[in-house]
Amino acid sequence: MTDDSIAERAVSFGRVVSRLRRLDASMLVLLAFIAVLVFLVLNPILRLIVSSLQQADTGQFTLDNYRNAYGNIRHLEALANSLELGAGVAFLVTCFAVPIAWAISRTDMPGKAFVRLTVFAAFVTPPYLGAIGWILLAGPNSGWLNKVWMALTGAGHGIFNIYSMTGLILVIAVTSFPYTFVFTSSALDLVSSEMEDAANILGARTLRTTLRVTLPLVTPAIIGGIIISFLEAIALFGAPALIALPARFNVVSTQLWQFFEYPVRVEEAAAYAMPLLAITVLMFWLQRRILGRRGYTSVTGKGGERRMIALGPWRWVMLSYALLVGALSVFLPMLVLFQAAFAKAWGRGFSIDNLTLQNFYYLLFEQTQAKQTILNTFVYAAVTAFAAISLSLAIAYVVNRRLVPWSNVLAFLCMAPFVIPGVVLAIGFYAAYAVPPLALYGTATILILGFTTRFLPIAYTSSAAGLRSINPEMEEAVRILGGSRFLAIRRVLIPLLKKSLAGAWILVFIPATRELSSAIFLVGPNTRVISVMLFDLSEEGNFEVLAALGVILLLATVAIAAIGTKIIGRDFMLRRNS
Amino acid sequence: MFPVRRRNFILGGSALLVLGAGGKALAQAAAMTPHEKELYEAAKKEGGEMTWYTAQSDDITAQTLGRSFESIYPGLKVNVLRTTAQVAYQRITQEIKASAIQCDVFSTTDIGHAVTLKSMHQFEKYVPDNASKVLDVYKNYDPDGYYFVTSAGMIGIGYNTAKLKETDVPKNWTDLLDPKWNNNIALGHPAFSGYVGTWALTLRDQYGWQFFEKLAKNNPRIGRSINDTVTMLNAGESEIAGSGPVGTLLESAQKGNPLAMIYPTDGTVLIIAPSGIMKGCKHPNNARLFMEFLLSEGASRIWVDHFNETIRPEVEAPKGAKSAKDVKTIHPTVEQITKGIPEVIKQWRETFGV
Secondary structure, eight states: OOHHHHHHHHHHHHHHHHHHHTOOHHHHHHHHHHHHHIIIIIHHHHHHHHHTTBOTTTOOBOSHHHHHHHSSHHHHHHHHHHHHHHHHHHHHHHHHHHHHHHHHHHBOOSOHHHHHHHHHHHHHSOHHHHHHHHHHHHOTTTOHHHHHHHHHHOOSSOSOOSSSHHHHHHHHHHHHHHHHHHHHHHHHTTOOHHHHHHHHHTTOOHHHHIIIIIHHHTHHHHHHHHHHHHHHHHHOOHHHHHHTTTTTOOOHHHHHHHHTSSSOOHHHHHHHHHHHHHHHHHHHHHHHHHHHTSOOTTOOSSOOOOOOBOOTTHHHHHHHHHHHHHIIIIIHHHHHHHHHHTBSSGGGOSOGGGBOSHHHHIIIIIOHHHHHHHHHHHHHHHHHHHHHHHHHHHHHHHHHTTOSTTHHHHHHHHHGGGGSOHHHHHHHHIIIIISTTTOOTTSHHHHHHHHHHHHHHHHHHHHHHHHHTSOTHHHHHHHHTTOOHHHHIIIIIHHHHHHHHHHHHHHHHHHHHHOOTTTTTTOOTTSOOHHHHHHHHHTTTOHHHHHHHHHHHHHHHHHHHHHHHHHHTSOTTTSOOO | OOHHHHHHHHHHHHHHHHHHTTTHHHHHHHTOOHHHHHHHHHHHHHOSOEEEEEOSSOHHHHHHHHHHHHHHSTTOOEEEEEOOHHHHHHHHHHHHHTTOOOOSEEEOSOHHHHHHHHHTTOEEOOOOGGGGGSOGGGSOSSTTSSEEEEEEEEEEEEEETTTSOTTTSOOSGGGGGSGGGTTOEEEOOTTTOHHHHHHHHHHHHHHOTHHHHHHHHTOOEEOSSTTHHHHHHHHTSOSEEEEEEHHHHHHHHHTTOSEEEEOOTTOEEEEEEEEEEETTOSOHHHHHHHHHHHTSHHHHHHHHHTTOOOOSTTSOOOTTSOOTTTSOEEOOOHHHHHHHHHHHHHHHHHHHOO
């Protein structure tokens, strides 16, 4: 042993000691948060992987689950259908979102505020509600669009059939394009006009400049959007259950549901969910490959001047396109949903004698479930939002101030649930925590834990962004003057972050009110949420009551979001935080 | 924002019910047998809300039954959870697997569920006093006293009278195979609905599985619950309900929808639907009292108001509607159902793709 190594050891020992010394009370609390993260994210996923390799009763190692899960041609078809669905949705979403984001961010298109509002409305509409709207619009014989078509042309049957793969792709795309929109438009907001000017000087026209310069500069955002919408589409449960079943095909999520029929085969479900995880990993690997070696450094954030491109008459074309997307995603489905909610029978159309409040009366006064369910939905979503933000703020703090070694692993764990399909996460949660020793089945706790995990990445992104903007000096001042870390956090950090945390709260709250994919396997009779109740009611196809419940969900969500926006005094979703 | 109002409402609501029903509920409460009174007192002490999983009717009828129970026994609450039978069964097996029983009374339309739950020792034995007072045909399905038939209904063929003339409609199950009904038949799904499962099994026994292979060529529209077929007729999406639930359809027709029922010549399918109390449930006395209620005259009256069969001799069939004793009915045995429905679900998936 040389002196050198002893010296090295002494130094490293000194580091450990100094680190241990910093283990004050607040550090312990932070460590507790880290344990929670492992509990929420790591354990369910590990349990999922482990149980996919276990025999149901004995727990012995086996590959039978995989053999059973893939040994059936229909199960493989469902897998292929899901891939087709994901690809279709990703394509359509890009077609919807990117032009609108470009028009709003870079051009002089009129009516921008209204178009933004429309995108926001699409964001709050759950996919299954959009699906119900589209069933009323494009049911092959009874849908409004088909009726109009038949009346106009005298044809014997309609031309649209929502009960098809195309129909399902459309329904999911129109409710999930806001993600790509937000990614793309916030990236476009940072690209300065200088690059475009350079192209213009070299003789390129607007279209060429846009396609060759502007959009390539935001490729990372667009690819991010494509991946998210692909993953979102293959993981959704509600819309496929409503549309794919009558259309007579299965997708992975509806097939996973079948593994939960009697006898419950959690292990097979786990095995069958593995490709979803594999696809997720593959997509992010591909993203790195595609983007890895190129530079997109023009997006510096400092940016020069930004001018709006004058489109001339084309600005009306862009507006029409935006309104067309708005019609598909919001105006048409909402029109028929509201009609159905206030109708005695939706098929009888828009007339005074068809108007009624009976559907709302039934829900609120005759159906005891509904009141409890509505209350549950908003309480769980609110608690989830608080929990996700507290946890992510703590983790972001640890990561940002590098309080523990390997803090990047923590950041990764916080972001991991973003790419785990909700159905898969729920199965992991069921396997890990529904059964004894914790036996959380049927409790509000398991739902809130599940939701918190699912929406942790949204909260983490906001918390981390907020923290980065605050210089540690202010905190250090408190500590130099003898204040504890908690005092610094409570009196300095939180007040400074209040607005961005409130924005994050709404961003978690809204998707939590509409979450179905992970709720469906975790609810008990007393912990039902609106999404699950809608799913159960939809079995009987009672669209009037369904629509009324959907209207209640939408109005309450919008009201809460509006109050929140008023409090924080800005548009929380559609503009950049900076 | 709801709990306070909700309590007020329910109190107010039950007061209204008591007054509005001309003291009918009061009279019933007064007529409580000593046994019921004993259960009622014990149930009140359990507190909380009893949970009832039911697949035996549509949501409206199920809620009416729940509210009626609450008005007869003030202070007791029923959380009514209506789903299709297989979904209810899926939830209950999830609960059993997690050893966290949430459900108190389990009412299914697939009698095989009751047989399996009993053999898995998941039902609690309880013989209601009212069990001996039902019609003889519904007595003694389980001589050991773990589950009892609490409702019955029929499946025929329904059609939309605004779109089809009475002379054109199918007269028998086999008429559904006629190519003229292509794209125009609505069906439920046996992996969801217990009614549809028994229906499919009965027709398989009658005509063999080829019947469904031919039916698939007519490209029927497959929903989940059997009640969905009625919605599809009302919406004009389909003209024929291939598995038409008599109760839901006639009730909808009474509300003014253009619907009518056909009782097929080979026989209308009769469904016998049982209920039982879950072992280890949280409200055992409330559950026992609820079983008494389901077998009571009052419950049968509600069933009949909603065009289902009565299981009590005191209650007459609804006016203008046919009851099971007026038509030729067919139904499989309990053993056939227990063994057959899982098979039928499998075959259905192969033939129809979902």
